[in-house]
Amino acid sequence: MTNSTLGDLPNNTALVMCEGVFNRERELNYVANEEDGPQAICALNHRDGKCEGMIVGLGHLYEWEPGLEFLRDLEFGHYAWKREGTWEIGRLEQGDNK
Numbered sequence: 001m002t003n004s005t006l007g008d009l010p011n012n013t014a015l016v017m018c019e020g021v022f023n024r025e026r027e028l029n030y031v032a033n034e035e036d037g038p039q040a041i042c043a044l045n046h047r048d049g050k051c052e053g054m055i056v057g058l059g060h061l062y063e064w065e066p067g068l069e070f071l072r073d074l075e076f077g078h079y080a081w082k083r084e085g086t087w088e089i090g091r092l093e094q095g096d097n098k
């Protein structure tokens with residue numbers, strides 16, 4: 001297992017961003033640095049297919065909205081979750097696929 005942070009990944013790494021965020025219809029709520037690749041999604045449940053994932057370049061994430069530069073320090077196997085306006089960092093459970 002690697003300990004690389006999001007910032008260690010090239011800016012052209014494929015990032016899964018959900019269409020709600022991509023279209024700026026929904027607030028970015030959850031960012032993960034995980035085995036399947038980085039993802040950035042809104043607070044909806046994405047298992048029901050109502051908010052599809054799209055692929056964008058990882059580099060766009062840091063510029064998506066002000067204050068996201070800290071995500072470069074997000075370590076592999078961790079997530080950042082925006083809760084009541086504050087980003088909290090947590091560790092992904094093994095086999096947890098949100």
Ligand SMILES: [Zn+2]
Nearest residue numbers: 018020042051
């Ligand atoms: Zn979404």
